[in-house]
Amino acid sequence: MNPRQRVTLLVIALAQLMLILDGTIVTVALPGIQEELGFSPGGLSWVMNAYMLAFGGLLLLGGRAGDILGRRRALTAGVLVFTLASLLGGFAPGPEAMIASRVLQGVGGALAGPAGLALITGNFPQGPLRDRAIAVFTSVGAAGAAIGLLAGGVLTDLVSWRWVMFVNVPIGLAILALAPVVVRETPRVPGRFDLAGAVTATTGSTGLVYGLVRASERGWDDGWALASLLGGVVLLTLFVRVERRAAQPVMPLRLFGERSRVAGYASMLLLPAAMMGTFFFLTQFVQIGLGYSPMQAGLAFLPLALTILALSQLAGRILRVVRPHTAAVAGMLLIPAGLVWLSRVDTTTSYFPGVFVPLVIMGVGAAAALVVMSMRIVNGVQGDDAGAASGLLQAMQQTGGSLGLAVLVTVHASAGLAATFLTAAGFSLVSLLIVTALRPRQALPEPESAATVVTPR
Numbered sequence: 001m002n003p004r005q006r007v008t009l010l011v012i013a014l015a016q017l018m019l020i021l022d023g024t025i026v027t028v029a030l031p032g033i034q035e036e037l038g039f040s041p042g043g044l045s046w047v048m049n050a051y052m053l054a055f056g057g058l059l060l061l062g063g064r065a066g067d068i069l070g071r072r073r074a075l076t077a078g079v080l081v082f083t084l085a086s087l088l089g090g091f092a093p094g095p096e097a098m099i100a101s102r103v104l105q106g107v108g109g110a111l112a113g114p115a116g117l118a119l120i121t122g123n124f125p126q127g128p129l130r131d132r133a134i135a136v137f138t139s140v141g142a143a144g145a146a147i148g149l150l151a152g153g154v155l156t157d158l159v160s161w162r163w164v165m166f167v168n169v170p171i172g173l174a175i176l177a178l179a180p181v182v183v184r185e186t187p188r189v190p191g192r193f194d195l196a197g198a199v200t201a202t203t204g205s206t207g208l209v210y211g212l213v214r215a216s217e218r219g220w221d222d223g224w225a226l227a228s229l230l231g232g233v234v235l236l237t238l239f240v241r242v243e244r245r246a247a248q249p250v251m252p253l254r255l256f257g258e259r260s261r262v263a264g265y266a267s268m269l270l271l272p273a274a275m276m277g278t279f280f281f282l283t284q285f286v287q288i289g290l291g292y293s294p295m296q297a298g299l300a301f302l303p304l305a306l307t308i309l310a311l312s313q314l315a316g317r318i319l320r321v322v323r324p325h326t327a328a329v330a331g332m333l334l335i336p337a338g339l340v341w342l343s344r345v346d347t348t349t350s351y352f353p354g355v356f357v358p359l360v361i362m363g364v365g366a367a368a369a370l371v372v373m374s375m376r377i378v379n380g381v382q383g384d385d386a387g388a389a390s391g392l393l394q395a396m397q398q399t400g401g402s403l404g405l406a407v408l409v410t411v412h413a414s415a416g417l418a419a420t421f422l423t424a425a426g427f428s429l430v431s432l433l434i435v436t437a438l439r440p441r442q443a444l445p446e447p448e449s450a451a452t453v454v455t456p457r
Contacts, residue, residue: 001129007182008123009133011175012116013140015079018171019109020144022086023051023401025152025164027283028294032161039095049213050099054106055113056398057206061198063114063391064250068193071115071122071387072185076176078112081105083172090165101165114391121378121386122186131375132316138374139312141397142366145279146305153298189248189384196242197250204235205395209402216406219413251392252385263438264376267332268396270431271369273404274335274424275362280405281412281420282342286355289347303356307363315371325439328372332432334365336425343421369431 001009026033026047034044066074082105089101120137124130155163211228218225243249256262279301286292286300311318319327338358345354374393381389404427412420 001132004182005124005129005133007178008184009120009136011178011183012075012119012123012133013137014171015075015112015175015179016116016137017140017144017147018079018168018175019055019082019113020141021148021151022082022105022109022168023048023055024145024148024279025155025167026161027149027280028152028287028297029156029161029164032156033098036161037092037095037098039098043095045213045217046099047102049210050102051106051109052213052398052402053206053209054103055109056106056209056395056402057202058107058110059114059391059395059398060201060205060251060388061193061391062110062112063118063387063389063394064193064198065111066115066118066387066391067189067384070185070188071118072179072183074115074387075112075119075183076179078108078110078115079172079175079179080108082108082112083169083176086165086168086172090162090169092165113394114387117374117378117390117393118386119183119186121381121383123184126379128316130379131319134374134378135315135371136312138371139308139315139367142275142370143305143308143363145276146301146308149279149283149301150298150305153294153296157293157295186386187383192248194243194246194248194250197239197246200235200239200242201250204232204239205399206232207235208232209399212399212402212406216402216409220410249388251388255381255385255389255392258380258440259438260376260440261380263435264373265392265396266434266438267328267369267373267431268377268393269400269403270427270434271332271335271366271373272397272400273407274339274427275366275404276401277404277408278339278342278362278421278424281408281417282355285345285417286351289345289349290351300351300355301359304359304363304366307360308367311364311367312371315367318368319372324372324375325435327368328435329432331365331367331369331372332428332435334361335369335428338362338365339421339425339428343418343425345417365428373435 030044030047033039033047062074085101085104085108089098089105092098092101117137120130120133124133151167152164155167207228211225211232214222214225214228243251243253283297287297292300338361341358341361349355377389377393404424408420408423411423
């Protein structure tokens with residue numbers, strides 16, 4: 001990997017990190033936001049939910065927009081919107097302005113996120129260099145949630161909660177300055193937007209995510225939650241029918257023509273369901289159960305983030321000696337192993353080894369599983385479909401996180417913390433079953449794209 005390629009990867013990875021960590025960076029800052037801006041207890045959850053709804057609901061549309069308009073244009077436009085929204089959020093005088101800024105952040109994220117992964121396919125040739133770049137991109141995304149908790153705790157304790165928003169501004173400006181110089185634009189796909197597909201995909205995804213979010217707050221017997229979930233399912237079913245007939249679909253159904261890619265998308269739904277719900281409850285445990293401050297709570301997740309980031313640097317060497325399928329299976333066994341360990345925590349548990357060790361185990365598992373599954377999804381995708389494939393990948397991640405939180409909140413309320421972590425472990429085991437059942441019939445494509453990865457010198 002030459003110096004220009006390194007900077008290209010740095011810019012794309014920074015954009016991904018900024019988008020992912022924003023889903024969690026405000027978590028430990030919520031008490032300060034509530035006190036200063038006057039949020040009601042029920043309204044405070046929308047500081048998180050507004051971002052998730054806009055981001056998750058628009059990802060498919062954002063991915064196709066990058067294909068048609070140009071992925072570097074989509075990346076820079078999305079980062080610009082996200083940066084301006086962050087600045088507005090940092091200066092927010094009240095609840096309405098804060099929620100509006102979070103919606104705008106989600107819109108910018110939905111445009112920039114799919115473009116980032118698609119740009120890797122356009123800037124790195126198929127083979128070792130691309131796989132190395134995908135490994136770094138995926139690991140940054142996987143570690144982003146934990147890094148967000150760390151950054152949120154540090155900024156809230158040392159400066160102010162407003163800096164969880166302001167911190168995006170210099171990062172966004174750096175990306176906007178470097179991207180036009182070092183990131184090569186991909187060819188634009190001629191055509192026009194699939195309007196019917198875009199509307200049904202956006203409204204269906206938003207309805208599904210909103211229903212899951214509301215169910216996590218109000219319970220699964222809430223009428224509006226159930227109506228939203230049902231409406232989301234109906235609209236997404238209609239979306240599939242529309243896409244079958246569309247000349248230029250927003251989500252080409254041919255993406256599901258390969259069984260290993262289907263398994264990859266399933267994993268991108270189920271593994272975030274396990275991980276994101278775990279972050280939510282473990283953050284509360286270390287602050288309430290162990291008495292940690294917001295900064296200490298953020299630092300508690302540092303082993304997880306560092307493990308994932310370190311393994312991204314070793315991915316090439318590992319996949320030269322371990323088959324990708326074997327690495328993915330091992331990862332999907334390590335994640336539930338860490339969660340089963342966490343199911344034993346209580347107020348007498350010490351951070352080391354009771355929290356530290358299972359976080360490291362989960363970090364190893366997440367890095368292995370998510371990197372391999374991302375490679376399966378992206379490798380072999382036609383250039384015209386790269387944005388759509390990336391948008392669908394991230395839509396699965398966002399929906400999975402919402403699904404996991406909704407289910408785990410219900411389990412926690414009825415059965416306690418131990419059952420919550422065990423249920424999260426179950427998500428990973430279901431993913432393992434799917435990946436095993438949908439293992440590629442032909443073994444050649446997988447080692448060609450992944451097992452020959454080399455690390456830069």
